[in-house]
Amino acid sequence: MDPLRDGHGRVIDDLRVSVTDLCNLRCHYCMPEEGVAWQPRSEILTFEEIVRLIGVFTSLGITDVRLTGGEPLVRRDFPKLAAAIAQNPAITDLSVTTNGLLLVRDGQALVDAGVRRFNVSLDALTRERFHQVTRRDSLERVLEGLRFLRDLPGERTIKVNAVAIRGVTEHEAVGFAELARSEPFQVRFIEQMPLGADRSWRIDDLLSGEELHALIDAVHPLVPLDREAHATARVFRFADGIGEIGFINPVSQPFCDDCNRIRLTADGHLRTCLFSRNETSLRDPMRAGADDAELAHIIRGAVWRKELKHHIGDPGFVQPDRPMSRIGG
Secondary structure, eight states, rough: OOOOOTSSBBBBOOEEOOOOOOOSOOOOOOOOSSSOOOOOGGGGOOHHHHHHHHHHHHTOOOOOEEESSOOOOOOOOHHHHHHHHHHHHTTEEEEEEETTTTHHHHHHHHHHTTEEEEEEOOOOHHHHHHHHHHOOOHHHHHHHHHHHHHHSSOOOOOEEEEHHHHHHHHHHHHHHHHHHHSOOOEEEEEOSSSOOOTTOOOOHHHHHHHHHHHHHTTOOOOOEEOTTTTSOOOEHHHHHHHHOOEEEOTTTSSOOOGGOOOEEEETTTSSTTOOOOOEEHHHHHHHTTOHHHHHHHHHHHHHOOOOOOTTTTTTTOOOOOSOOOHHOO
């Protein structure tokens, strides 16, 4: 089987699968505080459809699958879906991105299902700033979820992702560094991207990874590690050897050249870039009776047309129609 390759020569082996657009937070960079129009349940892929489509993708060479939302843990019986996906022998890395609010409830079940890597979104370590960003007073629940996951038997990777928000994150940066030094978590800062439902993003407001790096390095000197192929993060270790921290800089330091990622939305559309202006429905042909070979043909064609880069900051850049909650992390 030929590898899944785009028209720019990049081999695609990483699939992000959104299982729902629902979320129990209201982060201002992602969705409005009120009046969110959720997608009709009939439009959302069933568990059986998700498992089938992932099977088609892995037959084409996908090996890494990340389950996202919205907030994936709000989908009923989500650990059962993760367990079904984990049965696919072609998947070598099954991970989950979550806001952590339901990890105490579902963490054990997800580990038992076969999830070995968790990305936990946490944008502030102080109660007031967490509420400012998420519009919910739930910081302690997230921290409790992280501690619960940390203490479960067995080995797993836990990464803490903080969106870099000017006016918030520069005051939290050193605290996050202390978290990375005191806990077995790799903390990563992600530059804010133009994906919010309110379309208020301005590049002039960008808090860059370089700025955060300087703030932390002044207190805890950092040493760069070699970047792994296809990695989104530029990772540093602390000079004294205690912990690691990463910076994901899609705006100021794009990593499009070796991008190996594609996305499947909760309503069954293939997106070849986070900022795609076009997408390809897999749900509709599947529900119309397409067999796996026909779906594979559609996927190959869409991936061949994958964008070379995202064009953030270029003249004429247009934000995608879908907000982040409807794309998937």
